[in-house]
Amino acid sequence: MTQQFSRRKFFAGAGLFSTVATAGALSACAKPETSDASSEAAQSGIELATETIAFDQPHQAGIHTKHQAHQWLIAFNLAEDADRDGVIRLMKLWTDDARKLTQGEIPLGSLDEEMVTRPANLTATIGYGRGFLVKAGLEDHAPVWLDKLPEYPTDELLPEWSEGDICLQIAADDPVAVSYASRWMIKAAKRYATPAWVQEGFSYADGVLAESETPRNLFGQKDGTVNLRTEEELDSLVWISDSENWLNGGTSLVVRRIEMDMDGWDAADRGVRELSMGRTIAEGAPLGQEKEFDDVDLTVTDSYGLPAIDSKSHVARAHPPVDNPEQQILRRVYNYDLPPIPGHRFTSNSGLVFGSFQQDPLTQFHPIQQRLAEADRLNEWIFHTGSAVFAIPRGTAPDEYWGQSLLET
Amino acid sequence: MTQQFSRRKFFAGAGLFSTVATAGALSACAKPETSDASSEAAQSGIELATETIAFDQPHQAGIHTKHQAHQWLIAFNLAEDADRDGVIRLMKLWTDDARKLTQGEIPLGSLDEEMVTRPANLTATIGYGRGFLVKAGLEDHAPVWLDKLPEYPTDELLPEWSEGDICLQIAADDPVAVSYASRWMIKAAKRYATPAWVQEGFSYADGVLAESETPRNLFGQKDGTVNLRTEEELDSLVWISDSENWLNGGTSLVVRRIEMDMDGWDAADRGVRELSMGRTIAEGAPLGQEKEFDDVDLTVTDSYGLPAIDSKSHVARAHPPVDNPEQQILRRVYNYDLPPIPGHRFTSNSGLVFGSFQQDPLTQFHPIQQRLAEADRLNEWIFHTGSAVFAIPRGTAPDEYWGQSLLET
Numbered sequence: 024m025t026q027q028f029s030r031r032k033f034f035a036g037a038g039l040f041s042t043v044a045t046a047g048a049l050s051a052c053a054k055p056e057t058s059d060a061s062s063e064a065a066q067s068g069i070e071l072a073t074e075t076i077a078f079d080q081p082h083q084a085g086i087h088t089k090h091q092a093h094q095w096l097i098a099f100n101l102a103e104d105a106d107r108d109g110v111i112r113l114m115k116l117w118t119d120d121a122r123k124l125t126q127g128e129i130p131l132g133s134l135d136e137e138m139v140t141r142p143a144n145l146t147a148t149i150g151y152g153r154g155f156l157v158k159a160g161l162e163d164h165a166p167v168w169l170d171k172l173p174e175y176p177t178d179e180l181l182p183e184w185s186e187g188d189i190c191l192q193i194a195a196d197d198p199v200a201v202s203y204a205s206r207w208m209i210k211a212a213k214r215y216a217t218p219a220w221v222q223e224g225f226s227y228a229d230g231v232l233a234e235s236e237t238p239r240n241l242f243g244q245k246d247g248t249v250n251l252r253t254e255e256e257l258d259s260l261v262w263i264s265d266s267e268n269w270l271n272g273g274t275s276l277v278v279r280r281i282e283m284d285m286d287g288w289d290a291a292d293r294g295v296r297e298l299s300m301g302r303t304i305a306e307g308a309p310l311g312q313e314k315e316f317d318d319v320d321l322t323v324t325d326s327y328g329l330p331a332i333d334s335k336s337h338v339a340r341a342h343p344p345v346d347n348p349e350q351q352i353l354r355r356v357y358n359y360d361l362p363p364i365p366g367h368r369f370t371s372n373s374g375l376v377f378g379s380f381q382q383d384p385l386t387q388f389h390p391i392q393q394r395l396a397e398a399d400r401l402n403e404w405i406f407h408t409g410s411a412v413f414a415i416p417r418g419t420a421p422d423e424y425w426g427q428s429l430l431e432t
Numbered sequence: 433m434t435q436q437f438s439r440r441k442f443f444a445g446a447g448l449f450s451t452v453a454t455a456g457a458l459s460a461c462a463k464p465e466t467s468d469a470s471s472e473a474a475q476s477g478i479e480l481a482t483e484t485i486a487f488d489q490p491h492q493a494g495i496h497t498k499h500q501a502h503q504w505l506i507a508f509n510l511a512e513d514a515d516r517d518g519v520i521r522l523m524k525l526w527t528d529d530a531r532k533l534t535q536g537e538i539p540l541g542s543l544d545e546e547m548v549t550r551p552a553n554l555t556a557t558i559g560y561g562r563g564f565l566v567k568a569g570l571e572d573h574a575p576v577w578l579d580k581l582p583e584y585p586t587d588e589l590l591p592e593w594s595e596g597d598i599c600l601q602i603a604a605d606d607p608v609a610v611s612y613a614s615r616w617m618i619k620a621a622k623r624y625a626t627p628a629w630v631q632e633g634f635s636y637a638d639g640v641l642a643e644s645e646t647p648r649n650l651f652g653q654k655d656g657t658v659n660l661r662t663e664e665e666l667d668s669l670v671w672i673s674d675s676e677n678w679l680n681g682g683t684s685l686v687v688r689r690i691e692m693d694m695d696g697w698d699a700a701d702r703g704v705r706e707l708s709m710g711r712t713i714a715e716g717a718p719l720g721q722e723k724e725f726d727d728v729d730l731t732v733t734d735s736y737g738l739p740a741i742d743s744k745s746h747v748a749r750a751h752p753p754v755d756n757p758e759q760q761i762l763r764r765v766y767n768y769d770l771p772p773i774p775g776h777r778f779t780s781n782s783g784l785v786f787g788s789f790q791q792d793p794l795t796q797f798h799p800i801q802q803r804l805a806e807a808d809r810l811n812e813w814i815f816h817t818g819s820a821v822f823a824i825p826r827g828t829a830p831d832e833y834w835g836q837s838l839l840e841t
Contacts, residue, residue: 072639072641138650196637197637198607202634209772213779218774220771223770225608228638239608241611241615305546358611363618365626370618370619373611373615
């Protein structure tokens with residue numbers, strides 16, 4: 024069952040956390056953890072359909088679990104008259120829906136049994152913007168970093184892609200599963216919150232990349248070579264560890280919408296592309312090295328004695344300074360590609376929905392982005408058009424709802 | 433290799449036409465028809481990536497070949513000063529690009545080797561609107577049906593989703609492949625034509641449905657049970673057969689954008705849904721029958737002696753009259769689901785990108801749609817917001833370009 028195995032490809036280092044189970048088709052009550060059901064499903068050709076990722080976990084699924092092929096990031100704004108009781112009702116409702124949908128079960132009130140039994144690794148992950156805590160009367164519980172990011176010199180932010188009281192990340196390996204779950208959650212929230220923006224993203228379909236192969240973005244670059252992967256890395260840089268804090272076991276999410284000038288990129292030759300990135304395109308190797316996962320070594324020189332990696336390349340600017348190893352993030356990146364807009368500056372309307380998880384955006388994401396905004400050669404072709412920051416509460420026990428430790432403070 | 437087999441699932445009856453080959457990764461010159469390369473690819477987990485569908489065929493690929501998971505339908509309008517020479521240049525350019533892209537080869541001028549070597553069953557199919565023939569000075573070669581369809585009583589057509597001089601259908605099992613090919617073709621056309629509309633569609637991901645299982649639309653209905661499948665059916669009802677006609681071996685494409693009122697559908701119970709459709713939801717069986725592929729028999733009665741299938745159900749209205757067996761079409765249907773629009777009549781912004789291929793839209797599609805528009809109970813929840821008709825030329829020989837038999841008239 025090579026194929027089965029290759030489905031766990033994106034998060035190579037995360038075998039430690041593996042919480043992927045394979046559910047036997049419809050019956051949602053008993054979820055075998057063994058591969059018996061999986062073999063049966065494989066024989067009917069639908070093994071991907073019935074794969075599930077556990078919902079109740081110490082950390083929310085959708086962060087350290089595998090990166091699926093399709094994702095909707097949905098930001099909501101709460102109704103003007105929202106209060107603590109209202110958001111508690113919404114969280115109870117949503118948690119119950121998400122718990123069921125991700126396990127291939129029917130959410131309360133749905134008549135669409137046939138639309139929910141193929142979750143295909145569906146995850147639903149929640150985050151709170153500052154507005155959520157303000158409206159719930161809990162602003163004093165907001166971490167300092169839960170606010171707009173500092174302005175960067177290259178920012179071209181548009182309000183229609185920025186901020187929001189709540190963020191829902193819905194992802195799966197099947198677009199139908201993402202569509203149903205997204206619609207259901209939007210509808211369930213109707214009395215309490217309305218969508219502010221939706222960023223629909225895609226990566227390679229399941230089965231297209233080899234096991235643990237790094238996906239490429241629309242520029243053709245391997246995107247995600249450097250990432251936090253091991254349990255140790257996540258514990259020290261992603262999960263918040265502070266037993267006094269409602270975010271204990273949680274993290275933060277930075278969302279950036281990054282438009283890409285495909286016309287301009289097409290006009291650059293491969294040498295320019297590699298110089299700007301600081302990596303080869305074919306292998307994704309740091310310039311001056313041979314393989315993708317070779318260390319980024321800014322001291323390596325070429326045959327002329329010049330640095331192999333240009334000091335203004337993306338890699339050089341993103342690389343954490345020796346004294347600041349905390350400047351690392353867990354990236355979760357999807358492509359977007361929308362119909363061209365007549366009269367727009369570029370022929371295409373495409374780019375990245377960039378997400379990063381880290382303990383503290385201000386000490387981890389911000390200094391990296393500051394350096395990139397100041398001098399990354401890639402800035403010639405990329406434009407940040409949206410930005411948002413969310414606090415991601417820890418995962419749930421089976422009898423808990425999202426954010427309970429905050430909301431029942 | 434059960435999985436490999438299940439990848440040919442959608443077009444159960446079309447084994448006769450099977451033109452799916454499995455290419456060994458990059459080397460595009462030699463495409464083994466055997467499974468050797470496929471086994472190798474399977475071991476690296478990328479067997480879907482390198483599957484290809486032959487480009488040069490008597491009939492264009494993308495019609496009788498398998499239905500892939502993702503599709504962009506792109507309509508173009510030719511530049512005001514377009515003439516015969518210009519459209520010939522465009523067709524030569526595009527044919528060369530499509531021939532290469534669909535086989536995992538690099539189109540002329542692309543530096544993105546890594547973005548084209550995973551075609552994942554990519555197809556590119558071309559169609560011409562009336563405007564194409566007019567601007568090429570060939571209006572006298574336009575079939576009578578190549579024009580706006582008659583207006584139906586339920587039409588709510590919007591110009592932004594209607595008509596166009598050219599239609600390109602780009603489809604694959606991987607959204608990255610569709611994105612790259614679509615962008616490339618749009619860019620290649622820049623001097624000659626600009627996009628009028630793009631309808632991005634999706635169905636289940638490869639590996640989610642069992643072999644030859646009928647996909648469901650966002651209403652949860654099996655969609656495509658009744659379809660033209662066998663070589664005999666396609667020869668008698670889809671492919672135009674007239675050696676004097678430039679469309680010999682070609683067909684016609686009707687595109688309808690159909691918005692779906694998901695809120696309203698949610699409020700209908702399963703009994704109402706089944707009555708309106710004329711089929712059960714779980715099995716997709718005609719009411720009064722047991723299995724999906726049981727005959728639609730409008731004379732079957734229920735225990736009260738009433739017709740099991742309501743005369744205003746979708747199935748009853750769509751069913752060809754006994755004397756008009758030619759009223760059948762080859763459906764190719766995708767879901768769309770876009771971000772909600774604030775203030776829109778429905779919470780969601782979703783529906784169907786409906787395509788149908790037939791010899792003559794006026795004698796095949798039109799009478800069906802006329803009956804549906806008059807009395808289909810589903811009309812309570814569906815709204816036709818876009819419409820277009822295109823002539824689909826026959827496929828190419830390896831030294832031909834799209835539409836050559838028309839353009840060199």
